[in-house]
Amino acid sequence: MMAHVRNFGFAAQLRADASSHVIRYRNGRARQSGRGLVFWFRPETASIAELPMDDREMALFVKGRSQDFQTVAVQGTLTWRVADPELLAARVDFTIGLRSGSWTAEPIQRIETRLAGLVNQAVLQYLAQAPVQALLDAGPDPLRGALQAALAHDPALGEIGLEVVAIRLTNLAPSAELERALQTPTFEALQQKADQATFERRALAVEKERAIAENELANRTELARREQQLIAEEAANARTRAAGLAEAQQVEAAAEAERIRTVEGARAEAEQAHIAIYRDLPPAVLLGLAARDLAGKLDTIEHLNVTPDLLASLVGEFRREAPALPAR
Secondary structure, eight states: OOOEEEEETTEEEEEOOTTEEEEEEETTEEEEEEESOEEEEOTTTOEEEEEEOSOEEEEEEEEEEOTTSOEEEEEEEEEEEESOHHHHHHHSOOBBOTTTOSBSSOHHHHHHHHHHHHHHHHHHHHHTTSOHHHHHHHOHHHHHHHHHHHHHTOHHHHHHTEEEEEEEEEEEEEOHHHHHHHHHHHHHHHHHHHHHHHHHHHHHHHHHHHHHHHHHHHHHHHHHHHHHHHHHHHHHHHHHHHHHHHHHHHHHHHHHHHHHHHHHHHHHHHHHHHHHHHHSSOHHHHHHHHHHHHHHTGGGOOOOOOOHHHHHHHHHHHHHHSOOOOOO
């Protein structure tokens, strides 16, 4: 922020931004005061102060000791603004060079140094009231509230026309060594939980594998039982088919035997009847029948030998059987 000054010999013009409050003094008294002023002045008789009216932020970094003598670091930002520019200009030098338009001193640095001193005092008092573990467990919010209350009621700020707008704390941490020591139990507990979770996952995986193996074994056992049952059923069906085939063959054989017995019996009965007929016939008739059968087959007989003995026997038989002729 810097006012714009234009010099024209014995006169000069100042043009201020709307975010700046300008106070022109002459003979030790304020002649003009306001924001965003534009005016002419005589450099040899004027004194001008320019104050920022926008919100300003400053970084906070404080190290203190807890009740149990442990180092704790606090980090954050503080936002402040000018509440009474004329009062602040009376306490802090905001005079600008009438040719350059920039501050001749470092008023912002002085204000922030004063604010940092107030913040450090409040932080150190707060940290000394509790052990480090309680401070870390509570976090930065209680400290932020304590700082806002302390700065809001501090008369040193009101007396110079300053006002604290907001305080934001980003970190409240112990030293690196203490932080590692405090993290160790938590880390070990988390590691134990992680190991327990890993063990449980492995146990669950083993249990699932065992269940899968048992299921596969049960499936194989069931398949073997079904295969054995199928083999037994196939064997029973084969035995049934064999028994049926054997029974059919037996029935067929019995039918064939019955047919043969019937046919042969009929033939035997016919032969017996035929023999019975020829048994009671006289020899001469038998010879006649034989001669008839012989005559019926002469066309197929090429040679016939008749011996004297055979002829004498036949004639003798014929004579015996022939009836005696009556005497004349």
